[in-house]
Amino acid sequence: MDSSKNFYQIPKLTNENYSEWSRLVKQVLKHQGLWGFVDEIKGIADASDDPGSSKPTEQAEWLGKFDKAFAVLALTLSVELTYITEDASLDKPKKLWDELKKRFEKPGAISSFSELLRLQNFTFQVHHNGFYNSDN
Numbered sequence: 001m002d003s004s005k006n007f008y009q010i011p012k013l014t015n016e017n018y019s020e021w022s023r024l025v026k027q028v029l030k031h032q033g034l035w036g037f038v039d040e041i042k043g044i045a046d047a048s049d050d051p052g053s054s055k056p057t058e059q060a061e062w063l064g065k066f067d068k069a070f071a072v073l074a075l076t077l078s079v080e081l082t083y084i085t086e087d088a089s090l091d092k093p094k095k096l097w098d099e100l101k102k103r104f105e106k107p108g109a110i111s112s113f114s115e116l117l118r119l120q121n122f123t124f125q126v127h128h129n130g131f132y133n134s135d136n
Helices: 018-031 035-039 056-075 079-086 093-104 109-120
Strands: 122-127 130-135
Touching: 018 035, 018 056, 018 093, 035 056, 035 093, 056 093, 079 093
Parallel strands: none
Antiparallel strands: 122 130
């Protein structure tokens, strides 16, 4: 098998599949040794932040991986969502990952259950002109 071919089957991110998409993309980035750029644990400083922090070869390699991590995220967005990558403030893999999470992550079972419990404690009290709500 030619290792240069994409053998990952990652669905494009849509408004409906963030959970599956993020799980798969995270594994791809880990497999390629790029998750640290999203998790921000890579040791060599961003060249624009500290150009003298490492040898030019290491810096070029780091920037190549940085760009690759960003590209993995950007290339797995559906056509309708590619506009997100045009936001100049989302110039790092972590920033893009966090923005996508903020926009598309749906509440999990635990947070949904907590919200249900909160709503069960919600009561209506009668006011002399009608109804108003109140949390106990």
